[in-house]
Amino acid sequence: MINKLVSKIQKTNAPIVVGLDPMLHYIPKHIKEKAYAEFGETLEGAAEAIWQYNKAVVDATYDLIPAVKPQIAMYEQFGVAGVKAFQKTIDYCHEKDLVVIGDVKRGDIGSTSEAYAVGHLGKVQIGSKSYAAFNEDFATVNPYLGTDGIKPFVDVCKEEKKGIFILVKTSNPSSGEFQDRIIDGRPLYEWVGEKVAQWGAECMGDSYSYVGAVVGATYPKMGKILRDIMPKSYILVPGYGAQGGQGKDLVHFFNKDGLGAIVNSSRGIIAAYKQDKYKEMGITEENFADASRQAVLDMVDDIAGALGTK
Amino acid sequence: MINKLVSKIQKTNAPIVVGLDPMLHYIPKHIKEKAYAEFGETLEGAAEAIWQYNKAVVDATYDLIPAVKPQIAMYEQFGVAGVKAFQKTIDYCHEKDLVVIGDVKRGDIGSTSEAYAVGHLGKVQIGSKSYAAFNEDFATVNPYLGTDGIKPFVDVCKEEKKGIFILVKTSNPSSGEFQDRIIDGRPLYEWVGEKVAQWGAECMGDSYSYVGAVVGATYPKMGKILRDIMPKSYILVPGYGAQGGQGKDLVHFFNKDGLGAIVNSSRGIIAAYKQDKYKEMGITEENFADASRQAVLDMVDDIAGALGTK
Numbered sequence: 054m055i056n057k058l059v060s061k062i063q064k065t066n067a068p069i070v071v072g073l074d075p076m077l078h079y080i081p082k083h084i085k086e087k088a089y090a091e092f093g094e095t096l097e098g099a100a101e102a103i104w105q106y107n108k109a110v111v112d113a114t115y116d117l118i119p120a121v122k123p124q125i126a127m128y129e130q131f132g133v134a135g136v137k138a139f140q141k142t143i144d145y146c147h148e149k150d151l152v153v154i155g156d157v158k159r160g161d162i163g164s165t166s167e168a169y170a171v172g173h174l175g176k177v178q179i180g181s182k183s184y185a186a187f188n189e190d191f192a193t194v195n196p197y198l199g200t201d202g203i204k205p206f207v208d209v210c211k212e213e214k215k216g217i218f219i220l221v222k223t224s225n226p227s228s229g230e231f232q233d234r235i236i237d238g239r240p241l242y243e244w245v246g247e248k249v250a251q252w253g254a255e256c257m258g259d260s261y262s263y264v265g266a267v268v269g270a271t272y273p274k275m276g277k278i279l280r281d282i283m284p285k286s287y288i289l290v291p292g293y294g295a296q297g298g299q300g301k302d303l304v305h306f307f308n309k310d311g312l313g314a315i316v317n318s319s320r321g322i323i324a325a326y327k328q329d330k331y332k333e334m335g336i337t338e339e340n341f342a343d344a345s346r347q348a349v350l351d352m353v354d355d356i357a358g359a360l361g362t363k
Numbered sequence: 364m365i366n367k368l369v370s371k372i373q374k375t376n377a378p379i380v381v382g383l384d385p386m387l388h389y390i391p392k393h394i395k396e397k398a399y400a401e402f403g404e405t406l407e408g409a410a411e412a413i414w415q416y417n418k419a420v421v422d423a424t425y426d427l428i429p430a431v432k433p434q435i436a437m438y439e440q441f442g443v444a445g446v447k448a449f450q451k452t453i454d455y456c457h458e459k460d461l462v463v464i465g466d467v468k469r470g471d472i473g474s475t476s477e478a479y480a481v482g483h484l485g486k487v488q489i490g491s492k493s494y495a496a497f498n499e500d501f502a503t504v505n506p507y508l509g510t511d512g513i514k515p516f517v518d519v520c521k522e523e524k525k526g527i528f529i530l531v532k533t534s535n536p537s538s539g540e541f542q543d544r545i546i547d548g549r550p551l552y553e554w555v556g557e558k559v560a561q562w563g564a565e566c567m568g569d570s571y572s573y574v575g576a577v578v579g580a581t582y583p584k585m586g587k588i589l590r591d592i593m594p595k596s597y598i599l600v601p602g603y604g605a606q607g608g609q610g611k612d613l614v615h616f617f618n619k620d621g622l623g624a625i626v627n628s629s630r631g632i633i634a635a636y637k638q639d640k641y642k643e644m645g646i647t648e649e650n651f652a653d654a655s656r657q658a659v660l661d662m663v664d665d666i667a668g669a670l671g672t673k
Contacts (some may be wrong), residue, residue: 134497186442
């Protein structure tokens with residue numbers, strides 16, 4: 054799947070991923086009204102609204118992008134109905150041949166991590182049959198529990214040719230509280246990065262590993278160091294746009310081959326219609342997906358400008 | 364909810380929680396056969412089997428115990444159908460007046476952690492209505508992202524009088540890989556423990572905080588130190604029984620008031636019928652829930668013996 058991700062990035066010339074994080078207040082009124090008219094102001098109504106919203110964004114952008122990254126928290130908040138919408142979104146994105154990165158940040162020990170790995174990336178055995186449940190292509194994973202928590206994911210990745218992105222240095226302001234603490238002269242995130250490189254060496258695709266890392270766009274200097282520590286790991290870069298990361302900050306996350314990083318934007322694309330910039334182009338709330346398409350083009354352009362590949 | 368947990372522990376005289384982690388190979392044949400006859404060897408069939416299994420274990424033990432801890436990974440592996448069984452299990456345990464600790468190990472940043480907190484512990488707003496989706500009483504949370512990831516949970520806990528247990532020192536063999544690394548003379552888990560105490564000071568119940576910690580039974584010496592660092596935090600202690608932790612190891616996790624810790628056992632209780640000890644009592648696979656009841660009594664006795672409260 055890392056090979057597919059790389060080849061799709063090359064084909065679209067867009068090292069970006071659209072974060073499908075449908076907060077209710079992002080969703081245009083007409084979509085919510087229609088969903089509530091059908092299902093009421095219920096968990097099912099909200100789930101229908103986020104699904105219709107996602108579908109419209111995907112329809113407007115899928116030919117421009119290699120991948121999407123649904124954030125499962127935004128679905129779990131609506132309980133079982135929300136999780137159903139998560140599944141529906143994954144299945145639809147697969148129909149559109151998009152690579153799906155499940156932003157689930159799971160991580161536990163032994164058999165429990167195995168159950169997560171199986172449920173999100175692998176196949177579960179039920180009697181004589183086996184099923185892929187959520188069936189994402191990649192999942193994000195938390196490293197706090199060490200190798201025991203990661204190994205079951207790596208095993209499933211090898212078997213299914215799927216991948217993971219391990220949290221190394223997250224984009225949020227307080228990420229340094231533990232991640233930046235100095236251990237034997239180096240910050241914790243570097244030690245985690247070293248481990249990512251080790252875990253990743255075990256399962257290589259053609260040029261990059263199935264095991265990638267998450268490093269926030271908001272920390273470009275650390276990105277540069279981590280790029281060197283994990284040369285064969287793809288870096289999933291959140292924090293661009295709404296969180297403050299800019300095109301010029303992204304250069305360090307890429308390798309000299311122009312590959313090695315995929316930059317996420319969520320709000321900046323799926324709720325682009327709320328920005329003055331797109332309103333001034335005459336895009337209305339009803340045509341919100343047009344703003345999403347334009348925002349993808351603008352983001353690709355911003356990154357290409359920064360990388361000097363325009 | 365921490366007050367309810369403490370009072371239920373006192374009433375039952377059982378500082379234990381039953382881990383409802385229904386692996387398919389734990390589930391007696393007759394339950395699986397019935398579920399598969401109705402729904403086929405499908406995700407729905409597996410979900411029905413784990414629900415029936417949970418129900419039987421809960422029916423056999425609910426009067427002896429204060430709390431249960433369903434591990435969501437074991438449900439997520441069966442996709443949406445599994446998550447439905449997770450919800451059904453929570454609702455049923457609430458009917459039986461059990462405190463429900465959702466072992467979800469979630470953790471993300473800002474609005475994303477908020478969505479998890481809302482979905483698992485709080486209420487989500489949909490138009491003019493609000494709903495508790497999963498509605499656990501406690502959730503386990505991963506601290507790797509720092510305060511940004513924890514604060515939204517703490518806020519929901521204050522509002523809803525619910526609680527969290529933050530991973531501090533996990534029970535698995537490789538937990539030391541990052542958690543034991545020395546920072547300014549002290550291991551990372553102690554720094555996390557300090558933060559747990561700080562976060563917890565903000566939201567106190569009558570005698571303990573809504574913010575607790577997870578510390579593995581397999582590391583009793585570290586438990587003793589962490590007990591002192593976080594005197595007002597309840598410690599959720601996994602790793603007893605199947606993972607190697609013993610009654611005598613648990614003493615250090617408790618405060619002098621005989622409170623402050625709740626010990627989890629999963630396999631040792633829900634799959635007790637597989638142990639020779641219970642087979643020799645004449646308990647058959649058909650009567651597996653009798654073994655679970657006896658295993659609860661034995662565990663309570665083991666801990667009381669160790670604490671000298673027998």
